[in-house]
Amino acid sequence: MTSIKNLKKDNMQRISFFLLLFVNFSHLHASEHLKVKILRKLENDKVVNYTVNKLIIQGNSTKTEFSKDTLFINSYGSASFRKNTEDSVWGYDFVATDSLIHPYFKLPQKTTKVYKNGKLLTAMVSPKQNRYIEKGIRELKPEELELTAKGQLTDCIAILKDPKTVQLTDTLLNKSVCYHFKTIHNGLTNSLYIAKKTLFPVMLRITTNTFQPFIEEYSYSHFNYSTVLNYSELSKSSRQTTPVKAVVKENDILPDWELSDLQGNNYSLNNSEKYKIIYLSMIHCGPCQEAIPYIEKMYDEYNKTDSIEFVVFYPVDDKESLIRYVQRKNIKPNLVYNSSAKQEKRIEIFGYLNIGYPTFLIVDKENRVRHIISGFSKNIELRVKKTVSKFWN
Structure with a gap:
């Protein structure tokens, strides 16, 4: 009699195990199917245009509040990108602008970045200095381009393609019900929120767990498609370069500052x-x-x-x-x-x-x-x- 009870118990445990395995497999399959569905929205033969607001939180905080010394930097911009299967360096064409007020000197600053035909163009315009830099295909590495486009749609795509990315419980963000994906890349925690209604990204949060808390939040909106990339932001004036004053180097005699x-x-x-x-x-x-x-x-x-x-x-x-x-x-x-x-x-x-x-x-x-x-x-x-x-x- 006891052996029959044990047999029934073992069978129930096996059934529970396989049911749990089936549920997990079904959830994993559904999650992978969802990722593919989102990627189709972001990677196609069209240009994806959107606006992006960036918030950097750098400083000291507790679980409930930030200290007075916490630094908040807001920047606002727009971006356009498209998949380019013929590009051997990165696989995308890209245009992005970013405007902010310098956190220490309260001066406006605008940066424009363009990547096309294997060349990266960067222009920075401010009241004190203009810079314009070109880098050709021989000088560029994919890692440099990834850093240049940090927080843009290319990061969202990389997270969705990362096999280590997991789907967590849905959440409400900016009045939108969102899918929540999370992964750890190069020691950084990446949380990506995708609107369930549109399947476009709503926010990407990158958290650096170092000695000093450092959080970057990228909020996306105003998505639309077009057929061509708009390079007009890289105007003739932005290509002008102000002579850059040298930084300190060995053998310099330091001025007597105030x-x-x-x-x-x-x-x-x-x-x-x-x-x-x-x-x-x-x-x-x-x-x-x-x-x-x-x-x-x-x-x-x-x-x-x-x-x-x-x-x-x-x-x-x-x-x-x-x-x-x-x-x-x-x-x-x-x-x-x-x-x-x-x-x-x-x-x-x-x-x-x-x-x-x-x-x-x-x-x-x-x-x-x-x-x-x-x-x-x-x-x-x-x-x-x-x-x-x-x-x-």
Whole structure:
């Protein structure tokens, strides 16, 4: 009798297992069928036109709120693209514009990107500088094009084609019931929302889980089809290039900028006859935040010497933001910042030091840059020490 009961129990477990397997297979099959259906809307012989609004959220947050130092950057633009089976580099033709207000200097900036016939054209127009760059097929790699078109429909298509992409529970977004797809690519979480009614993308959210939270949201609307790509955005005026002022390099003599510390004291590079290690940082920089304990240690160590001054310089951020940042992060070194009241001067300094952060400038007594160390790693103290020993022993 017991064996009959056990047999029935085993049979029920087998039936449950196969039912669950069947349900999962059916769901997977339905999900794959849906992806194919959406891809047919996005990849055909027509040009797909749409508008895209981009929101970058960069800073510190909890599960319920963002801190006052969180940076929000909004940009607005339009794009057109079509599948091009004859293109051997990327497989698409592409036009996109992007307009924003610079988050620090409050200046308008418009960027236009065009990819066609194996050539990438990029034009940036702002009141202070125009840039125009062309790259031919021999210089281009698919990864570079993917980065150029980040957040555009090509990313949505890549997510739908990714075998690791899973379909989650439907959700309501911007008053639209949406399919929700999710995948992880290069360590980044990608969440794609597709309107059930139109099968066009509504939003793509890319989350970077690093030391500092970083979220990019791309919202799409106004989809329509046409037969030709419109390249008129790349007008003659956008092809004009303003001479670009050089960024800092080795053997440059640093100017005596108008700098201050957070206590209101003026600071001049010419006031000290010591060798200098100038550490360049900014608030909205994950590696810079990760480097804080290492910088504090080096600041104390070198400023105890008679021959070397360690300077912590924030060229981009304003005084009020830095005061909040120092309090929240409990930063001990005395910081100096770009305190010029003239916007043009602030832009000039930032442009000259726009070499990526964090960066260390190794400077001699004549304020000549002897060496530049870029980036952060956990052996940064050793890298700086070896460089200093090389020049000043």
